[in-house]
Amino acid sequence: xxxxxxxxxxxxxxxxxxxxxxxxxxxxxxxxxxxxxxxxxxxxxxxxxxxxxxxxxxxxxxxxxxxxxxxxxxxxxxxxxxxxxxxxxxxxxxxxxxxxxxxxxxxxxxxxxxxxxxxxxxxxxxxxxxxxxxxxxxxxxxxxxxxxxxxxxxxxxxxxxxxxxxxxxxxxxxxxxxxxxxxxxxxxxxxxxxxxxxxxxxxxxxxxxxxxxxxxxxxxxxxxxxxxxxxxxxxxxxxxxxxxxxxxxxxxxxxxxxxxxxxxxxxxxxxxxxxxxxxxxxxxxxxxxxxxxxxxxxxxxxxxxxxxxxxxxxxxxxxxxxxxxxxxxxxxxxxxxxxxxxxxxxxxxxxxxxxxxxxxxxxxxxxxxxxxxxxxxxxxxxxxxxxxxxxxxxxxxxxxxxxxxxxxxxxxxxxxxxxxxxxxxxxxxxxxxxxxxxxxxxxxxxxxxxxxxxxxxxxxxxxxxxxxxxxxxxxxxxxx
Numbered sequence: 431x432x433x434x435x436x437x438x439x440x441x442x443x444x445x446x447x448x449x450x451x452x453x454x455x456x457x458x459x460x461x462x463x464x465x466x467x468x469x470x471x472x473x474x475x476x477x478x479x480x481x482x483x484x485x486x487x488x489x490x491x492x493x494x495x496x497x498x499x500x501x502x503x504x505x506x507x508x509x510x511x512x513x514x515x516x517x518x519x520x521x522x523x524x525x526x527x528x529x530x531x532x533x534x535x536x537x538x539x540x541x542x543x544x545x546x547x548x549x550x551x552x553x554x555x556x557x558x559x560x561x562x563x564x565x566x567x568x569x570x571x572x573x574x575x576x577x578x579x580x581x582x583x584x585x586x587x588x589x590x591x592x593x594x595x596x597x598x599x600x601x602x603x604x605x606x607x608x609x610x611x612x613x614x615x616x617x618x619x620x621x622x623x624x625x626x627x628x629x630x631x632x633x634x635x636x637x638x639x640x641x642x643x644x645x646x647x648x649x650x651x652x653x654x655x656x657x658x659x660x661x662x663x664x665x666x667x668x669x670x671x672x673x674x675x676x677x678x679x680x681x682x683x684x685x686x687x688x689x690x691x692x693x694x695x696x697x698x699x700x701x702x703x704x705x706x707x708x709x710x711x712x713x714x715x716x717x718x719x720x721x722x723x724x725x726x727x728x729x730x731x732x733x734x735x736x737x738x739x740x741x742x743x744x745x746x747x748x749x750x751x752x753x754x755x756x757x758x759x760x761x762x763x764x765x766x767x768x769x770x771x772x773x774x775x776x777x778x779x780x781x782x783x784x785x786x787x788x789x790x791x792x793x794x795x796x797x798x799x800x801x802x803x804x805x806x807x808x809x810x811x812x813x814x815x816x817x818x819x820x821x822x823x824x825x826x827x828x829x830x831x832x833x834x835x836x837x838x839x840x841x842x843x844x845x846x847x848x849x850x851x852x853x854x855x856x857x858x859x860x861x862x863x864x865x866x867x868x869x870x871x872x873x874x875x876x877x878x879x880x881x882x883x884x885x886x887x888x889x890x891x892x893x894x895x896x897x898x899x900x901x902x903x904x905x906x907x908x909x910x
Contacts, residue, residue: 436494441511442484448515449478451562455519459555469522477515488571499907505578506899509570509890516563523556528879535886537563539893540571540774542649542744542861543868543885545875549619550655554635560650561639568646568774569616571893572679573609575772579895608683615682620645623671630664644668647675647774649861656870657745662730665747669737676702676741676769697809698780699772700859702740705767705780710736713760717805719751735870739764743811744861746870758864765854765863776859776892778828784808785821798851827896832857835888842881852877856885857892 456470496504504862517530525533529545536543537560546552620782623641628634636652643650653659657668677699684692693699718728734747739761750757768777783809792804806813832853840847851863852874862870867877874882891899901907 431851435488435501436496437500437507438484439488439494440504442481442488444481444508444517445511446481446822448512448569449474449481451566452477452559454517454562455555455559458558459553462554464553464555466522466555470519470555470559474520477518480515488568501578501896502901502907505574506894506902509538509894519559520556520591528882529875532874532882532886533560534563535889536744537648538567539652539859539889540564540567540646540648540776541739541856541859541889543855543874544650545873545882547873547875548655549652557639557652561642564646564648564650565620565642568648569613569674571774571883572612572616572772576612576680577608579898583807611683612679613685615686616645619671623667625668626671630667631661632664636702640668641671644671644743645675645774647672647741647743647769647776649738651745656747658747665730665734668745669734672737672741672743672745673706674752675743676773676775678770678772680772696770697784701784702770702780705910706737706740719838736764739860740767741769742858742860746862749871751864751869762851762854762864765851765858765860768858778825782824785813786820786825788813789822824896828857831888831891832895838884839881842878844877844881852885853888856888859889859892880897
């Protein structure tokens with residue numbers, strides 16, 4: 431009990447807070463005259479009661495302190511528990527719990543895959559709840575990526591723990607203060623996005639919902655047409671804020687504290703921006719020529735959808751699966767990329783590709799000159815010895831997980847394109863896959879319930895950076 435008590439205490443606090451958050455869409459539905467407010471109130475009371483009783487039952491006079499093992503278990507447990515309770519209001523739509531849990535996991539992991547259709551006709555409270563799930567999940571992801579994962583040394587994230595612990599460049603003195611800065615930046619960027627969308631012609635409600643799902647790189651939209659329901663100006667604003675959500679939030683804090691060039695000095699940022707710019711321009715020109723579109727429209731469609739997939743937001747302004755096999759192949763590859771570490775983005779992430787490049791280049795140099803000593807560097811600093819091994823292990827498990835889950839879905843009768851793209855987007859927390867079923871114009875509702883549970887597990891696995899969840903399966907973890 432001493433081991434599990436602090437974990438349940440923290441989880442109880444968060445679950446109780448989640449119950450309070452459910453009252454926001456309840457109030458919106460009540461104001462609109464929608465009956466769904468009753469489902470939200472009932473879910474809110476139940477969730478708050480469970481969370482509060484858990485807090486009371488596990489309360490102790492001493493402050494909560496977590497060991498590494500407890501931090502691993504708490505991170506995984508909180509994500510699963512928050513998703514489980516967040517599914518409750520969705521039952522008011524007539525969904526069974528299989529679909530409701532899938533939608534909630536997709537929301538909290540900021541994946542954006544959906545089983546819902548007829549979004550244009552849904553009550554506003556449901557649309558707001560979907561946006562809130564992604565927005566809450568997004569800020570949780572940033573806190574986890576900046577504070578928890580580097581401490582747990584997951585997938586090479588210890589590199590950023592090493593950087594932040596350098597006393598000469600320390601941003602803020604305590605993790606609690608760092609969380610405050612993260613939340614402040616997150617809220618400010620969300621409000622900036624909402625104002626921009628409103629100026630671009632969205633209603634205030636749509637502007638706020640889509641601002642939350644854009645900054646969180648989540649991708650839930652209020653319309654079946656996703657971002658295709660809005661005009662070019664709103665789409666260009668969305669490109670800007672999708673990119674903002676995929677950048678390391680630490681660089682924003684550095685900029686606020688007097689280092690305005692910190693954003694561009696981060697090697698992840700430079701590579702991500704250059705990669706997106708070159709690829710979007712080339713694809714846009716190709717699309718303009720092959721589809722008979724104007725240059726601006728071709729570049730806008732290419733830029734929006736490429737940025738959406740790479741940042742793992744998952745909005746779509748067009749059904750890019752109709753652009754032909756080259757485009758389908760490109761978007762499948764982009765599903766694996768991801769944004770920067772310390773952002774709301776999913777996927778493998780840019781810095782891991784950068785470290786992989788350094789490892790391969792160093793290996794080639796050693797082949798040419800076996801006696802040569804090659805020191806790996808990142809951002810002008812020597813890489814800690816355990817980072818390359820952690821990154822390579824992460825990449826191996828990532829690809830292995832995609833292969834395993836794809837095989838399982840294929841055994842359920844899904845075609846290989848649907849199975850592979852559904853798994854790749856789930857582990858990468860992207861949103862749409864490929865094909866008529868799970869593509870940008872489709873929905874995950876037709877999939878078997880077992881496939882939805884498997885994809886929900888894949889979403890959680892990817893969002894928790896694989897090892898945070900997989901370490902719980904190691905028998906040594908549970909030995910005292």
